Amino acid sequence: MKALGRQPLDRPPVWFMRQAGRYLPEYRELRSRYSFEEAMRTPSLAAEITLQPARRFPLDAAIVFSDIMTPLTAWGVSIEFAPGPRLPPLELREVAMLPEFEPGKVDFVAETISIVRRSLDPQMALIGFAGGPATVLAYLLEGGGSPNFGGLRAAAHDDVIGDALDRLAGMTRAYLHLQAEAGADVVQLFDTWAGLLSRDQFTRWVIPAAKKALAGLGLPTIYFAPGATHVMDEFHLVGATAYGVDWRLSLAEAWRRVGESRPLQGNLDPALLLSSPDRVRTGTAKVLEEAGGRPGHIFGLGHGIFPATPLTNVEAMVRTVVEWEGYASETRQAG
Numbered sequence: 001m002k003a004l005g006r007q008p009l010d011r012p013p014v015w016f017m018r019q020a021g022r023y024l025p026e027y028r029e030l031r032s033r034y035s036f037e038e039a040m041r042t043p044s045l046a047a048e049i050t051l052q053p054a055r056r057f058p059l060d061a062a063i064v065f066s067d068i069m070t071p072l073t074a075w076g077v078s079i080e081f082a083p084g085p086r087l088p089p090l091e092l093r094e095v096a097m098l099p100e101f102e103p104g105k106v107d108f109v110a111e112t113i114s115i116v117r118r119s120l121d122p123q124m125a126l127i128g129f130a131g132g133p134a135t136v137l138a139y140l141l142e143g144g145g146s147p148n149f150g151g152l153r154a155a156a157h158d159d160v161i162g163d164a165l166d167r168l169a170g171m172t173r174a175y176l177h178l179q180a181e182a183g184a185d186v187v188q189l190f191d192t193w194a195g196l197l198s199r200d201q202f203t204r205w206v207i208p209a210a211k212k213a214l215a216g217l218g219l220p221t222i223y224f225a226p227g228a229t230h231v232m233d234e235f236h237l238v239g240a241t242a243y244g245v246d247w248r249l250s251l252a253e254a255w256r257r258v259g260e261s262r263p264l265q266g267n268l269d270p271a272l273l274l275s276s277p278d279r280v281r282t283g284t285a286k287v288l289e290e291a292g293g294r295p296g297h298i299f300g301l302g303h304g305i306f307p308a309t310p311l312t313n314v315e316a317m318v319r320t321v322v323e324w325e326g327y328a329s330e331t332r333q334a335g
């Protein structure tokens with residue numbers, strides 16, 4: 001929370017995307033007994049999974065265990081996970097006409113957040129999240145994951161996409177509000193596939209929808225759109241508190257594009273975590289040096305951790321951040 005407020009710190013806080021998930025043996029053990037849907041819809045189980053990574057590593061934040069497709073179940077959309085989401089595809093016009101979203105139908109997410117809040121170390125932040133409207137639309141049009149999300153890309157040539165995204169943005173905002181009320185400290189919008197669109201399409205469609213989804217929530221917000229470096233200089237129009245950076249761009253260059261005064265989160269390449277602890281330590285130090293102790297850096301990965309990641313490498317990354325003394329010694333030398 002201090003980093004989001006750009007307060008000076010001895011080292012950046014650390015958490016990472018998909019920290020509650022398949023690389024953890026205790027997660028796999030729990031999943032051998034419950035399906036993904038059961039685990040996500042049962043607050044005691046979802047809370048347990050949310051807390052798992054924090055028991056193993058000295059992290060500064062927990063992210064609620066859920067999925068970007070979860071709020072759609074309030075509309076009666078039936079979703080299976082295998083492991084990615086599968087659902088009956090919708091037409092662009094059908095999305096534009098979805099009825100009013102009723103957050104009460106996904107109050108299991110609020111219940112999960114309040115359980116986590118009670119058990120979480122008060123020093124740790126709790127992160128709520130939702131999918132970006134364009135990303136959720138990509139899955140709705142396709143009926144699941146896709147190598148190229150042609151449905152979204154075709155839709156971006158049709159003005160009806162504006163109505164569809166507006167509908168989803170309203171839902172997303174209500175869903176994030178529910179999480180804020182339940183006790184989330186900060187929320188992140190995952191716009192995973194928005195970067196597939198052109199700069200013009202992104203500016204015209206993606207940004208207004210993301211902006212609406214995050215508007216007036218009364219808590220800090222993080223916007224993450226990997227693969228969108230071609231439009232990063234326009235990110236500030238989303239109006240988030242902070243912006244996520246993927247592994248493709250250096251933090252220094254990202255600061256130039258997003259704005260030097262805006263907090264950034266990232267950006268170690270998650271693929272490096274498939275190598276050795278030594279390489280991970282070197283890579284982590286490089287990211288920390290790039291941030292150079294500037295206020296408003298949250299250490300994280302450039303995208304979600306791979307399920308095959310060895311725990312020793314995660315340990316090496318998190319330890320390197322929490323034991324980092326580079327900034328303190330720079331200050332001492334300067335003094």
Ligand code: 1CP
Pocket residue numbers: 016017018019020021022031036063064065066067068069081083084085129144145146190192303304
């Ligand atoms: O156990 C299993 O088999 C399920 C695997 C899994 C998990 C652990 C899925 C299915 N979702 C999740 C949890 C999840 N999803 C979290 C939990 C919190 C954490 O980060 O620890 C979060 C934030 C998400 C978000 C999510 N789901 C995104 C955006 C983030 C990103 O990685 O870009 C996306 C694109 C999804 C869709 C989804 N859900 C699950 C999978 C495997 C996928 C992606 C695959 C596809 O596109 O087909």
